[in-house]
Amino acid sequence: MQYNFDEIVDRRNTGSLKWHYTDDTIALWVADMDFKAAEPILDAIEQAVQHGILGYTKPTEALYDSIIQWHGSRYGLQLTKENILFSPGVVPSLALMMNVFTEVGEAVLVNDPIYTPFMSKVEQNGRKLVLSALKEAEGKYHLDLADIEAKIIEHDVKLYLLCNPHNPGGRVWTVDELEALLAICKKHNVAIVSDEIHQDLTLTGHTFIPFLTLAKGYEHNVVSLTSMTKTFNIAGIKGSMIFATNEALVKKISQQQNLNDEYELNLFAYTAMRVAYEQGDEWLTQALAYIEANIDLTVQFLEENLPKIKVMRPEASYLIWVDCSAYGQEDQALYDTLRAAKVELSAGFKYGEKGHLKMRINVACPRALLLEGLTRMYAALSDAT
Ligand SMILES: Cc1ncc(COP(=O)(O)O)c(C=O)c1O
Structure with missing residues (x-):
């Protein structure tokens, strides 16, 4: 079907975070x-409501299959059901990762500029925030690999929070950039958490590479975070995934989630996620x-x-x-x-x-x-x- 993206829907007075105005801003x-x-997503949610019973819900085999299929066919990321955990959001997962990979007081590296919670979650969790400025050349940002390595050594960095694609700069990091970054992190035993929430919005002429596809031999120190919410504009539903391909690491993340009993999504999130990946x-x-x-x-x-x-x-x-x-x-x-x-x-x-x-x-x-x-x-x- 042909969607009409020209349609203006008034979002004021709906509790929208974005459209919080009383005037015509x-x-x-x-x-x-x-x-x-x-x-298909809206229909599936409506069907769930029509069914009338909104009881406790668990992820189905069809949901796992939809996630595995989407990431395998689009990006060559080979996942099994055991590699997938659920989380209410990518930002909550970023916070969770502090406790998976670091102790209070230890250093976490992020780039500058960066989506604000990368900085605030590090600081709010009592970790030391270390910034590596991106270099600007030819109208785009580049990783400053020398600076990254120097900061890792200087501050004994334990964790690097990568944003790929990058918000706010819009870069889709190339395979060469990611491999160079991986080599530095490997050399200094720094864990990498890659926030890949913008992955499916990669634009013509660019190729998104999931970090996990490069991580062979280093899987115990690499996690990807992603979600269907940004891709399909259903952020109000809340829901995301954590991918890790090392069994011991999955167990560690899972144990960390269990501390707050935060490993499940709600009925609408599971439904929307599956239908989005199957039919979106x-x-x-x-x-x-x-x-x-x-x-x-x-x-x-x-x-x-x-x-x-x-x-x-x-x-x-x-x-x-x-x-x-x-x-x-x-x-x-x-x-x-x-x-x-x-x-x-x-x-x-x-x-x-x-x-x-x-x-x-x-x-x-x-x-x-x-x-x-x-x-x-x-x-x-x-x-x-
Ligand atoms: C890079 C990045 N990570 C995470 C989020 C938010 O993720 P969530 O709503 O799943 O917490 C955003 C939203 O703008 C984002 O740009």
Whole structure:
């Protein structure tokens, strides 16, 4: 079927985190999409409600098969049922991994800039946060491998939290980059947890490599975290997966989950996850085509109207990281100027020091909304030079 991504659905007054306004502000921030979910997912949830009994639920063989099939056929990641654990979210899993791989006070390395919870969960869990800044060249971020190794040695780092594809920079790390990173981590016995939640949103011309496909011989120190929620725009349902291919490591993670009895999802999450992987393909293909066109439109709009903004074109997902330093001197003031013009973007400074005077624009919305948001951005910033 043909989905209509141009349809504007009013999300205000629904408890939406993103659309929290009482006025007509346009939300181009939190990373969910303003598109209705795929019909098979909505139908399956409706059927579960119609059935009428919402009792305790466990993952079925069909659910495991759907996950194994999706990851095997798309990415060559060979999983068995024993490699898969469930978790209410990728962020809760990031926090869990502190206790799997590190002790209080030990050092955890993350890149700068990075999706904010990578930093906050490390600190809130009493670990030492070590940042390695990404290098910017040719309009995209690169891992600074020399800096990463130096920081690992200097701080005796135990765990590296990788974001692939990267939020907010949109990089899909190449096999060469990942192998170089793996070699360093292996050399210094650093565990790697790879947050791969944006994997299925990889854009044309780029190839996503699950970290576990490279980890042969190092599986005891590698975990992938991913979810169907970002891919299929069902983040409010909550649900995610933890993949590990070493038996002892799976056991350790499982024991850690058992401490808080947090290893199960709810009925709707299991249902949505299975149906998404079995039947969500058609929706995803169309959503990605629409998103790519929105990215093109945004890049062109900014080039033509706000030419001093430096745009990082994403290789995955629908978040565009832009450098607005030509249009402001102070982070909060830049954000406030945009908010006053009734458009909300994600403020770059929340993503680390490298986010200074940057903004993240979420373009996964109907084109008319996006254009209105960009027009307001233009109105706010064109006066600010
Ligand atoms: C890199 C990354 N990890 C995790 C999450 C959130 O995951 P969850 O909702 O499963 O906790 C996001 C959401 O934007 C994200 O961008």
